Amino acid sequence: MPRLTIDGKAVDAPAGASVLEAAGLAGVSIPTLCHAPGVRALTSCMICVVEERGSGRTVPACATIVEEGMIIETNTTAIRNARREVLQLLLSEHAGDCEAPCRRACPASMDIPLMLRRIAKGDMDTAARIAARDLVLPATLGCVCEAPCETACRRAGLDEAVSIRALHRAVAEAAHGMRLDCQPSTGKRVAVIGAGPAGLGAAVALRRFGHGCCVYEKRAHAGGALRDMPESRLPRAILEMEIDAIRRMDVAFRFGVDVGAAIPLTSLVNEHDAVIVASGGIEAQGEAVFAAPEHRMTVRAIAAGKRAAEAAHRRIALGGSAEPAKPYDAHLGRLEPEQLERYAGNRVAPEALARSRQSENLRGEAGRCLHCDCHAPVSCKLRQYATEYGARPATYRAPARPEVGVTQRHGGVLFDPGKCIKCGLCVEITHQSGEALGLTFVGRGFATRVAVPFNESIEAALRVSAEACVAACPTGALAFADTEERRPCE
């Protein structure tokens, strides 16, 4: 058993093992995109590079066989830079979105595509839950929101945007105010000053984290500026219904309390683990005080409340950890009409593609969604590493947008060539599993792409190995059409 040193740790690895495997034994993780257990080293992505001190060479860990006395460094600045460069090159030819344009446009980052897919399936309850979780006041916003999501909706380029706002209003109204599930009580208590949209947004988020929450409001009602809207724009009953649902989440309200005048902020700070200031006129000062400024755009105010609650949560429950890095978000950007047609081609059923906007038919309307979001927003290693290594998308900008591939969709498997990084894992797996057709590389050099031989369907290619290929695909290029993966907190 050769003994080698990886990042200063001695490790005995079986003869013939790769440096990547040896690092696993030493508990050192090395990023890799083109490696999967049981598949020979493909050395295509070149992310797993490490420094071999003896020769000074930068070598791919997956293909370097361990030798006695080897000294390997996996995390030097040079190595991290090398990995970032490769990631930036990969991203320069990436044609796809991590998040859907609608969700990206939504200040509250509502998981719109997921909600639409639930509606299209007739699962209105889940759809309503998603709407309530992300928007806090989904029915209210269904009346008053400026709906930047619909402006961003890619479908608008084809005919008209999906009626996202009408849909979240409809499901939320039908659910009569959703009481969201909360984490078990943490015993922590947070005061929220102001019961406008920002305060309500903060209160709901805090309760969902399991923190006790009391909202101080100088007026006699919750809702803030929403109360001043005419009935024609926002029926009072809808607002009441949603405030009532919040009350049912054990949010305490103290109305008629003017913090700053009647009670000093400091006393609230002393009595609570944290304070969120969601009201004008009070300066949010102090270590455990967080600001959630109101905004004339209701959804922005709600989003500010949610963000303040998250900041408070990090302080009181997570030991003051820093705000997690925003996940890398690849943008496909605006598509020209003909590109858009190619793009939309196989993403939805032909009848849904032909259907025009009709907000009263909820399922039909939700089915018009082009599902621009990625099928692997969490498991995508390209996204994870791009986030981890701080890859900047515009470093190597191609003069023209990367070609938008035609998505192939057959028998539940979906292949989005624009997201393929040509790692070769699926090609290798289909070969190993003895597929009659399988997948193969077509072309050479930059033009290389993964395709089914003789232009057959992806279904015919993956008779026995679809599951293995989807599991091995490091990005969202190969996926099952009906999988939904989301972060635990979502």
Place this chain on the structure above:
Amino acid sequence: MIHQPDIAEVDRILDRTGRGADAVIPALQAIQRQYRYLPEEALRHLCANSDITPAAVESVATFFSQFRRRPVGEHIISVCDGTACHVKGAPAVYDAVAQRLGLNGNEDTDAAAQFTVQKVSCLGCCTLAPVVQIDGVTYGHMNPEGVSQMLADFLEHKKNTSHKAPSRHEDIGAGEIRVGLGSCCVAGGSEKVRAALDAALAAIRSDVRVKRVSCVGMCHQTPLLDIRLPGRPPILYAKVQPEDVRAILARHFQPAAPWIRLRAAVTSRLEHLYTEDGRDAPRRCSLDARDAPVAAFLAAQRRLATEYCGELDPVDIEEYQRLGGFEALHRCLGLSSAESGCLDPQQIIEEIRRSGLRGRGGAGFPTAAKWQAVREASGESKYLICNGDEGDPGAFMDRMILESYPFRVIEGMIIASLAVGAHAGVFYIRAEYPLAVRRVSAAIHACEAAGFLGDSVLDSGHAFRLRIMEGAGAFVCGEETALIASIEGRRGTPAFRPPYPAEHGLYGCPTLVNNTETFALVPWILRHGAGQFAALGVDHSKGTKVFSLAGKIARGGLIEVPMGMTIRQIVDEIGGGVANGRTLKAVQIGGPSGGCIPAALADIPVDYEALTEAGAMMGSGGLVVLDDTDCMVEMAHYFLSFTQRESCGKCTPCRVGTKRMLELLTRLCRGEGKPADIDQLEHLAGVVKRQSLCGLGKTAPNPILTTLRYFRDEFEAHAEGRCPAGRCKALITYSITEACIGCTKCAQRCSVQAIAMKPYQQHEIDATRCIRCDTCRQVCPVDAVHVE
């Protein structure tokens, strides 16, 4: 014209190639030979009736540039875009062909499906640059305005293609005529000359022997006729045309029967020849080895790999033996009369080690060390591969060696097989070198018949067999692991080393991969001893190196010089300096993996270390001379577009990095670049160099890094929208100055009617029509065409 393919032919092909998975490339080559493209029905039938999978067919057929998936026109026009052709105007020739065929955008075939045009990396006829090949016919020294004439000539000759096989005369009593039949000479028209010779000799019923000989190396003078008369010094005729043949014959040989009419007919030509028998006659002149330029071309050279250049009949095994061939092998096997006792494998390797021989393929790895590794590797079977996949644009050493000295390479391989213990070997030769394939194939048969190859080489008990694998067109297959992958029937993508092929090569067995030239040097070393070889050259670079000298040089050709000679000596003494009296700007050495060495550094010697230090590399030996009209940014763009096109696409840094670099360079060449682009280009070049998987990617940035190092000001000028050399089309305009005498030459030759004919007046160029083909500047007798 699309015919329904006859599928039964596929079965016959499979009977020949075998049905194993590794037969995919030969099978596809045979199918393409049959149908001229790869029809899908034929491919499906292939998969259904062999172990070859659809995935393998698709991946291989789309990887190698030789394969076509769409039907092609009746004739294929290959416009060479090798380095030498490129600097001499190949892009303009290509544009002219496309324009003549009326092609739009990405079309490659004319509407009548008569011609399909393609750019090819290098036809290996660099001294005839720019070169165009239509089917088998080669046209050298092409220019845009000659395209119509070329097509007409081709169609004319196609009609009378009664090519009778020339008979061979054995009687040499009356003398001998030697015709160079290397590719350059053939391209230069030597086959036509030979046919004319045969006809003329038959006409005068002469029994003079016509002998084909290996490449003479003076490719700038092709076709060459070498007249040997008993007791008289040889007389060399250069640039001979078929119509000169009768005159030359009449001058030196008495017809067996006087034929008045013939003699009368040739009188005028004879006089023409006599009167132009001067040293400077541009087209045709007789040379002899005492002529100063010829002497200079030959004198400084030292021929080892190319020994008996211009004398040896490439496929005459007896002649090869008469001239010392197989002596080295005899010595190794203890069959030599001079010495007793054989050399055991270790002694052979020691001899090679003492000679200091290093790999001639580019990287210069010590040959003996490689042999030793293969010898020591454990394995039932071991293989030997001769790497003749010479893909560098601007290099044709391997082609010439394989065409001219197949026995020498085979002998080197047999000796290597003894040393490492291999019993099977593969010649990997580019399919673009059909003549080399034919000659090597004939030589292998001759060696088998003579007992040099087979189950017991010269009854020694050592079995060694050779076969030929035709490369299907991928530069990256020059990399040994990619080469092995393609022999095994896979895409030519390199693998990470170690393991090196010496341990884990062809079919997982220990494999020795050496370059053609390396093998060709082995017999000389063992015949003359390591000491004599080591006496040539310098410190760490021993012996000689073959270079193909091309570009803006007065006397291009294939040369072999001792290591350590300076670049200036090669250019000035052997090459006769820069052509057309221009000044030397740089020498591109090492092809797309090498770099541009500026004139100021021309005194550095050609040895592995000195070249690497200068940022270039020995490469396989392409040496392209650039003059002051060459734009270095455009050169960098040219080489990078080659490597980018030839990148296999496996590893990210090379696949995407070279593409992004090329985009930056394209922007600069179009005048759309910014100064920051130069920095990013340099940065990205570093990334690709450090982080690519194989040699192709690791060296692809070299041409850029050297041009940035020595000619950064030109990059800066481009970022400001200027091309100092006046080459980058987007940055230049053509105009006619007052010096114009109104001769109308430019207007007559302009292929796009951008110049109106105005006799005796100053002409004008319509910039909106001008395609910047440079023809007007070249034809102007008074230098009145201004470029800026």
